[in-house]
Amino acid sequence: MSENALFTILQDIKLKNDMPTVQACLFDLDGVIVDTAKYHYLAWRQLANQLGFDLTLEQNELLKGISRMESLEIILKIGGVKLDEEEKLKLAAEKNVRYLELCKQITPDDALPGVRDFLDELRKDKIKVGLGSASKNAKTILTNLRMLDYFDTLVDGNRVTKGKPDPQVFLMGAGDLGVSPDRCIVFEDAVAGIQSAKAAGMIGIGIGEESVLTEADLVIKGFDGVTVSDLFGKLK
Template structure:
């Protein structure tokens, strides 16, 4: 079933990647669990989803502070990404979002706007066969302030040459929706995994 869109005409679609294009949040959570377990850190599933949209570096830094740890940020992030890449063949597209991508491709420019690394986003889109659908990618490292700051969405609009008010954002997180609103953009909220997977999200 296609997601309903807000009223109005739009000149570009901006998509978050994880949990929006790619149904990858359960896989990301498993990768986080495995990487953090090596350092005795915990990351409750509820907090993982609450922090959706943040960059991995900021998550590790805050977990260090909260749990009195000194995990090496770069190494943990590298390990998390390594496990995610191993699990990536299992990823699928979010059907409700895929329908919009397939139906509007070629008529509107698309951008991916993600808190994940360019490597991770590229791998996810490649696995889904969708990489060539996107004109612009704005990923972690391309901007200073992560969601809910609007910087990443404004950067994507600028790269596409489209006014922010004419962009429609597809997002699955509170931070992402807040960032879109701060950028002056309309947004479509993508259902979370537990609504798409009634049996629940695996945390094994």
């Protein structure tokens, strides 16, 4: 074996050994644990129609991973509608009522394929689990999915003051769990969410398309057939 080849092998071993042990995993909700995007879209579209214009599926993509009030601001801009703060709060509340009514249809069968098995494996490996979501309805949705007990902490729109890509949501989650950010992995389906994870100093795994989630450390299609050991191995 040449000296250069030996050096390459030793460097590879060093890099693998230098990777911090993963102690916690933080998950976004929509598009990662469950797909409630269709309910958000229907509720926002009804609101847009109420204001006299339509909301397309393409325009709805702009609302992914951001807060309710930020979403409303984008929708009002699309429709060219100007409202005062009181009217905005009223519309946001109306949208949420519609959304929650639609979410009553959610059952345990609506959990995305493989995610429950993945969470079971994390629990067996004694890896802490947290939720980091802009949703203010995360607890209700997880209860309907019968998945609330999987999570050691919930950081949602009721707790954070800054939306993604600000790292606040994931830093709060790590703080709740008592884990250093560099020992956390974040699972996200939105560009803003991956940016939030990276800004927090965490590993960001994207759920979706590599062409979209270009800043992620690794991108997977979903959790179906994915094991914790195999996934962590790909990060080394």
